[in-house]
Amino acid sequence: MPIRQLPDTLINQIAAGEVVERPASVVKELVENALDAGALRIDIDLEEGGVRLIRIRDDGAGIAPEQLPLAISRHATSKIASLDDLEGVATLGFRGEALPSIASVSRFAMSSRRADDGHGATIEVEGGRVGEVAPRPHPQGTTVEVRDLFFNVPARRKFLRAERTELGHIEEWLRQLALARPDVELRMSHNGKPSRRWKGDSDLLSDVRLHETLGEEFARNALHVDHEGAGLRLHGWIAQPSYNRASADQQYLYCNGRAIRDRSVAHAVKQAYADVLFHGRQPAYVLFLELDPRRVDVNVHPAKHEVRFRDSRLIHDFVYRTLQAALAETRAGSTPTHGQ
Numbered sequence: 001m002p003i004r005q006l007p008d009t010l011i012n013q014i015a016a017g018e019v020v021e022r023p024a025s026v027v028k029e030l031v032e033n034a035l036d037a038g039a040l041r042i043d044i045d046l047e048e049g050g051v052r053l054i055r056i057r058d059d060g061a062g063i064a065p066e067q068l069p070l071a072i073s074r075h076a077t078s079k080i081a082s083l084d085d086l087e088g089v090a091t092l093g094f095r096g097e098a099l100p101s102i103a104s105v106s107r108f109a110m111s112s113r114r115a116d117d118g119h120g121a122t123i124e125v126e127g128g129r130v131g132e133v134a135p136r137p138h139p140q141g142t143t144v145e146v147r148d149l150f151f152n153v154p155a156r157r158k159f160l161r162a163e164r165t166e167l168g169h170i171e172e173w174l175r176q177l178a179l180a181r182p183d184v185e186l187r188m189s190h191n192g193k194p195s196r197r198w199k200g201d202s203d204l205l206s207d208v209r210l211h212e213t214l215g216e217e218f219a220r221n222a223l224h225v226d227h228e229g230a231g232l233r234l235h236g237w238i239a240q241p242s243y244n245r246a247s248a249d250q251q252y253l254y255c256n257g258r259a260i261r262d263r264s265v266a267h268a269v270k271q272a273y274a275d276v277l278f279h280g281r282q283p284a285y286v287l288f289l290e291l292d293p294r295r296v297d298v299n300v301h302p303a304k305h306e307v308r309f310r311d312s313r314l315i316h317d318f319v320y321r322t323l324q325a326a327l328a329e330t331r332a333g334s335t336p337t338h339g340q
């Protein structure tokens with residue numbers, strides 16, 4: 001075959017292979033967009049585990065009507081403009097590929113209005129075919145509707161699991177988010193019935209939200225940690241060793257507000273627990289690491305679950321020492337700090 005330039009829709013569908021694995025990845029990308037737009041309330045309506053419908057409505061900044069086609073164009077973003085911006089990126093998104101990818105493998109619609117605009121507008125895309133921008137009343141903010149995910153990609157549709165399973169993935173991701181953003185109100189409905197609600201009420205992760213998300217047992221056994229040094233801050237909650245798990249199912253780690261998986265930090269935590277946990281048991285924690293965004297590279301993988309720390313060793317030791325000291329303090333018999 002001769003070498004050919006691929007059509008845009010196919011390019012987007014190829015990118016979708018990396019960014020859109022299942023309904024939960026769509027929810028993640030759309031909710032991250034809402035958060036980047038400054039939303040404080042996000043409504044998530046799902047049908048059939050998100051396969052039939054994912055509708056996300058936010059009260060964020062909104063998009064100007066003439067910018068709607070750009071929002072769904074590949075490599076178009078309002079979040080970075082230069083390499084320098086990329087190196088210090090503070091938003092959850094920056095690659096400008098989630099919306100075009102999602103729109104290329106679904107029946108997609110986005111409606112929006114900015115606070116100062118008199119009218120809202122909407123744009124529809126079906127399997128990558130983009131329609132015209134049309135006026136449409138809308139409260140301030142944005143609504144994105146994704147119907148019939150993978151309707152045009154049978155090979156991907158085949159890998160979708162039962163409704164329960166897909167819903168479980170979405171709920172797990174929302175739990176992660178609810179821990180990181182207690183200031184945001186989240187409401188979820190499934191098949192027309194309200195199913196989860198987190199009331200946004202504080203900047204700080206409270207006992208209440210901890211309890212709601214990880215359960216009463218965790219909340220009762222949680223030690224509060226907050227330590228700064230070397231330009232790093234580690235805060236959050238770790239369970240006392242007496243509360244431990246058979247699997248790593250309650251290990252939540254965030255870097256600058258983004259949920260991440262990091263082997264080095266996970267290792268540092270395990271090491272801090274090494275003397276106080278039985279072999280094979282897992283600690284439970286919700287930890288937030290904050291540092292200058294320039295010290296961490298988030299542009300490692302399209303899904304952004306992984307990051308690369310510029311000084312990984314230093315961070316490992318900081319996490320280890322902070323948690324070891326916190327655990328040693330409780331062992332020394334001081335009353336466990338529950339709450340603050």
Ligand code: ADP
Pocket residue numbers: 029033034037058060061062063070071072076077078079092093094095096097098099100141142
């Ligand atoms: P990225 O988030 O990496 O910039 P996306 O494809 O997810 O790329 O979104 C493209 C652009 O569309 C964003 O940069 C933003 O300007 C705009 N956008 C997307 N979702 C929203 C939203 N919910 N509210 C306001 N603007 C949005």
Ligand code: MG
Pocket residue numbers: 029032033093094096098099
């Ligand atoms: Mg995005």
